Amino acid sequence: MSVHTKQVVRVNAAVELLAEQPVLKGMLARVVNKYNMRPVDVLPKTRQSHVIDALHEFYYQALTETLASSMLLGELTARDHATVLYGSARWAVLHGLKVPRGATGWKYIGKLLTRDQRGQANGT
DSSP states (O other): OOHHHHHHHHHHHHHHHHHHOHHHHHHHHHHHHHTTOOGGGGSSOOOOHHHHHHHHHHHHHHHHHSOOOHHHHHHHTTSOHHHHHHHHHHHHHHTTOOOOTTOTTOTTHHHHSOHHHHHHHTTO
8 A cells, every 4th residue: 555545544534533523623623714724624744834733733722622632633633643742732832831731741842842841841
């Protein structure tokens, strides 16, 4: 199976899963509307900054406002759970917010945080 085919399969699975998760689908729709996109526009992998920003904001909101796991959020957006954790932590740091649950131990978060912020993220 080619890389492209695998990505198409992941995107199709994400579309089906979004249909089963109305709360998260609505949350994703609200976030991407701010960026003048539709939920299906953010599912294929891309490095476009507006798509990445929208996904990171969605990850942050979903982790802080719902009980959804990073695995579920990754499946909903055709990404892996590590991308969800990194994106939510990055969004929090860039906007001066508390790093969401599960993302405080992320191995690369130190590159994003100052020493004081690392202490706050770890609760010390």
